[in-house]
């Protein structure tokens with residue numbers, strides 16, 4: 001079982017220096033994730049969800065402990081290696097979508113493929129496929145300001161999924177969406193999780209999201225409180 | 233790099249008005265620099281051409297004592313025309329002239345003047361000497377327009393000139409101003425009066441003598457001649473190049489300021505956009521860029537202003553510059569007060585080298601100015617950039 005883990009976190013502690021005193025955002029966290037999980041970090045605001053997601057996403061480094069992602073030890077990676085890991089294996093979804101406002105939907109989804117230096121024909125095929133997953137093939141030429149919040153987040157999902165990453169990290173993806181749109185994007189992600197075996201890891205305190213999760217990890221003050229597998 | 237160019241292009245066009253403001257300001261800088269430099273090249277060319285056409289031809293021999301800036305040398309600076317040039321003179325490719333210090337008495341006032349004897353039939357220089365080929369009961373003379381103005385002389389006026397002959401004796405005679413000429417080369421007309429060479433030689437008893445020998449363009453016959461000093465066209469126009477160089481320096485201060493203003497606009501845009509686009513920077517990094525690559529992207533974005541500006545300036549600059557080359561630029565002040573060969577209307581001359589070097593120079597400066605504030609991205613924490621929390 002241990003061998004199949006794509007993420008192994010051992011005694012992870014993250015301390016932010018705050019002037020004279022330090023702030024412990026993650027306190028001795030030990031966790032593992034398997035390929036294909038649909039899991040979420042749940043907890044109130046300030047409990048350390050984003051911090052943990054960022055470290056798993058190689059955007060930040062542990063203060064203590066070890067974090068291994070797909071065999072790479074975060075913290076020992078160079079900036080270039082970390083960037084390559086994100087580029088090839090990880091997808092990100094953010095609360096505020098973080099789309100490039102002046103680029104079209106097509107161009108936004110194209111970005112990760114440009115970084116992978118794929119040729120134009122292949123890119124086009126992959127982009128249209130990704131837009132089909134999220135039901136936005138009719139919006140290829142629109143720009144984010146012309147889209148609704150739900151549509152923007154679907155573009156963001158397409159951008160995260162287009163390169164078929166091993167894992168998608170989604171930080172409060174429904175926080176700016178109404179119930180209908182939240183369910184829509186969650187169903188989309190669940191479908192992709194089932195069809196492509198992509199691992200999804202959420203950070204959320206939204207009940208709607210929690211209901212979809214198959215594994216619920218509760219965080220309180222940077223510590224794991226409960227870790228529950230759910231049978232649907 | 234290719235991706236950065238693609239992204240930068242989309243970002244710039246997406247930014248709209250701000251981009252075009254920067255581009256237009258910068259394109260204006262391009263056109264002004266090329267135009268101003270073109271004017272200087274054109275001036276240099278015109279000054280050298282006019283000086284050659286009016287004063288020095290294809291090159292000269294000077295009597296070794298001759299110093300154009302010291303009229304006291306004139307009494308010593310003349311000698312028999314060397315026989316070796318007889319053939320050049322015979323076929324009209326070489327014109328001797330004799331310079332004698334004298335005085336002129338317009339309305340009874342005395343003024344120093346250089347009396348220059350020149351062959352009325354010459355056509356090596358543009359001086360209208362054929363007007364001297366006339367019979368009147370005084371010595372025919374031509375002078376330049378501004379000298380005429382200074383001396384208060386008009387065409388057809390009679391006045392007296394006085395000179396020393398070869399034995400140092402004073403002599404005087406009546407002259408008649410048969411023509412006035414307009415010339416851009418101050419040295420040709422300032423304090424000078426032209427009369428027929430044979431008359432001057434006779435007046436002074438310097439038969440067959442000369443001070444300067446002037447060759448026709450491209451007919452310079454270079455040889456060593458005793459007592460005479462060879463002055464090539466290049467020697468004689470070197471001072472023009474130097475003069476233009478100093479003027480060009482003064483001019484570069486002007487477009488330096490223009491360049492500074494457009495660079496400030498771009499610097500300001502960069503600082504602002506790095507501040508406002510933190511989330512975007514964080515997103516680039518999350519999607520697999522390194523910070524160094526993001527710096528590269530912002531630098532390319534900035535540098536692209538200059539590329540777009542070059543294209544925009546080509547649209548309106550090429551017609552403008554070509555039109556200027558055709559109609560020229562007329563000085564708003566009197567050109568004759570500049571103290572060097574300068575036409576009232578200057579025609580800019582542009583070379584490929586001028587255009588290419590200007591474009592490369594501006595692109596380089598813009599790149600550096602764009603890179604400089606972008607270095608801040610290297611110190612950004614990507615997680616903080618994603619929150620948009622950096623001030």
Ligand SMILES: Nc1ncnc2c1ncn2[C@@H]1O[C@H](COP(=O)(O)OP(=O)(O)O)[C@@H](O)[C@H]1O
Pocket residue numbers: 016017018023025043044045046047048049050051052203616
């Ligand atoms: N870069 C940082 N510097 C200082 N404190 C931070 C930093 N990032 C997060 N924190 C703090 O760590 C705690 C956990 O933050 P975060 O992981 O964003 O929580 P959550 O995502 O669960 O709301 C918060 O109290 C937050 O203020």
Ligand SMILES: [Mg+2]
Pocket residue numbers: 049050051171203
């Ligand atoms: Mg958070």
